[in-house]
């Protein structure tokens with residue numbers, strides 16, 4: 001069993017220890033067990049500490065079933081029984097203790113305000129998550145919880161560690177927030193006159209060290225409320241990012257930062273109106289275009305006007321609507337195509353008083369250009385490959401001759 005120095009002092013970073021065992025994992029990696037350590041091994045939702053043992057980097061840290069802590073190191077392996085000097089990376093440890101203490105504070109705030117228990121906790125690289133049994137979450141409720149949590153932070157309450165059974169703790173007025181799965185002596189973390197809970201992690205010495213707690217997002221997940229939070233340095237970095245994003249957006253909109261959302265709403269409304277207007281104008285333009293195309297098309301011997309036309313890079317919606325406007329006239333057929341980067345798109349349509357099968361014609365044409373298409377007897381669409389606009393023009397012309405034959 002490894003003596004866990006962080007159990008009594010989360011702020012201890014430099015320590016000496018004796019090497020119990022060294023196992024080679026590969027040329028440069030070793031699993032080292034010490035008689036005592038300040039390194040926190042992954043567990044309880046909190047990731048491991050990093051640092052050095054002599055000059056070798058500690059790149060991972062785990063605890064096994066025998067309560068032994070294994071330090072995975074890269075570099076020179078120490079000798080069994082030797083005394084080594086070790087140092088835990090403080091910025092990472094401090095970040096972890098800010099997030100972890102914030103979790104205790106938030107979890108108790110959810111209980112005090114809404115009687116909602118914490119079911120799980122995960123600390124990730126960017127943010128942390130807790131799953132809470134809060135049935136009807138809302139921004140207002142989360143705001144209340146965050147306000148109470150930060151009050152506790154700023155009151156700078158002492159955070160104490162006790163080793164006691166749950167009963168002994170209760171006798172001292174420390175009622176545990178959550179029943180522990182462990183029997184016997186527990187490590188109990190007390191936030192003065194606020195919270196007590198059994199926990200093996202690293203915590204602040206006073207709540208003020210947490211700095212600030214923010215909830216960035218929340219959602220319903222697996223019948224619970226999942227709360228995404230950040231504390232201390234993480235909250236500051238996130239504020240800087242969010243502020244930059246908001247200021248960048250505001251600068252583009254030419255408004256003060258906090259008025260950017262209203263400016264975006266106005267812009268979206270304007271855009272909606274413009275789109276409506278554009279659509280109406282497009283309709284007029286397409287109607288005129290259809291009339292012009294029909295005017296320059298001679299009727300064939302069956303008194304049918306066949307408009308055969310190829311466009312460059314015309315979008316399919318506009319092509320479809322043009323075909324419909326042409327087919328709205330009497331005795332008309334529209335054979336329209338568009339080409340973009342050798343990809344051909346085709347729309348065939350006819351007026352209801354003609355009876356040529358557009359679906360059949362489309363299938364035949366598409367087969368010629370290695371594509372696919374089809375539709376109804378009066379309207380069909382398809383596509384394939386064509387070399388260029390002239391090639392597609394020839395294909396449309398041959399479809400036109402097909403109708404005339």
Ligand SMILES: [Zn+2]
Pocket residue numbers: 100104189199200201202203
């Ligand atoms: Zn804890």
